[in-house]
């Protein structure tokens with residue numbers, strides 16, 4: 061009896077062994093809402109509470125958007141005597157725990173932000189060297205998610221090992237709290253996080269910051285390929301897609317390429333462009349983190365972010381990002397395996413004029429062995445029109461709007477024997 065009591069209390073002292081990418085979180089890409097794209101530093105408790113309430117009342121929560129993430133500029137700019145961080149008391153007068161409790165009561169989870177540097181990108185106190193203290197503080201507040209940035213990193217980047225060690229320190233600290241905290245690494249693709257982060261983090265940004273623009277080349281975002289030294293910011297949707305395709309195969313359940321937060325609903329792009337943006341984030345298995353004002357959404361915005369069939373592609377249990385099968389000028393074709401022998405195909409037209417695009421069975425199943433037989437008739441469903449387009453054999457040709465996509469699902473791609 062005494063022996064079993066001692067054993068039981070000894071076991072209770074062993075921290076739950078949760079390892080970042082293996083912490084049971086982000087089995088499919090995380091979904092939620094983040095303050096940054098719309099509000100930048102202008103955040104406070106009321107704004108976040110109002111957003112959380114709207115996520116519930118608009119039905120977004122039922123579509124899977126369940127993380128409410130507080131990005132930069134929440135901090136008070138001085139650590140306490142015991143080195144703990146506190147929130148800015150004017151923005152968060154009740155402290156963080158009260159806000160987190162309220163959001164938990166709505167059935168949502170909460171995320172927070174810091175940087176693996178001495179300061180955050182917005183110039184606030186950050187966590188380099190304070191990993192254990194800060195992780196404990198966030199766990200105490202009930203945080204479920206950490207977005208961890210890369211600014212002011214004191215030169216501790218430039219090789220994968222330097223970046224890995226710096227980000228692993230926080231991964232270990234989060235795990236040591238025993239609280240499952242989704243770890244979203246945000247180093248903009250520096251040092252190739254798709255190669256080093258999958259054992260320590262649940263997702264990693266693969267590009268400099270997005271901005272609300274379809275394809276404008278901006279000197280602030282000089283990289284056209286994923287392996288360039290200056291990730292920058294003001295990266296357009298097409299710039300990010302063209303970088304993301306190369307690292308797609310590095311994603312896996314529990315560890316995802318993060319294409320950055322969504323801009324749908326923020327006003328800088330057309331409806332077709334936003335549809336393309338959302339389609340590609342879903343199909344490339346990026347986290348789907350809304351970045352718009354969720355308290356005031358147009359029906360056009362809702363139509364995009366509340367499409368169950370598109371979200372199901374992102375959350376599919378095959379966990380496979382769509383692969384770019386070809387590029388022909390402004391046109392690109394993507395194909396991705398889905399569960400139950402179904403397949404998603406995207407015809408993307410980045411050009412300024414509508415175009416007819418064709419995908420053959422050989423294009424679509426190029427990597428499947430054996431190929432799906434060209435004579436096989438397959439039902440095709442249009443995921444944006446939410447209707448069947450009928451049965452097709454050998455190829456499908458569809459009209460694709462300028463700066464737009466057609467996203468279709470092949471309902472049966474089993475190879476007939």
Ligand code: GLA
Pocket residue numbers: 096131132173180181182209246269
């Ligand atoms: C960096 C990140 C952004 C945002 C800001 C906040 O630029 O990449 O997503 O978090 O910092 O300052």
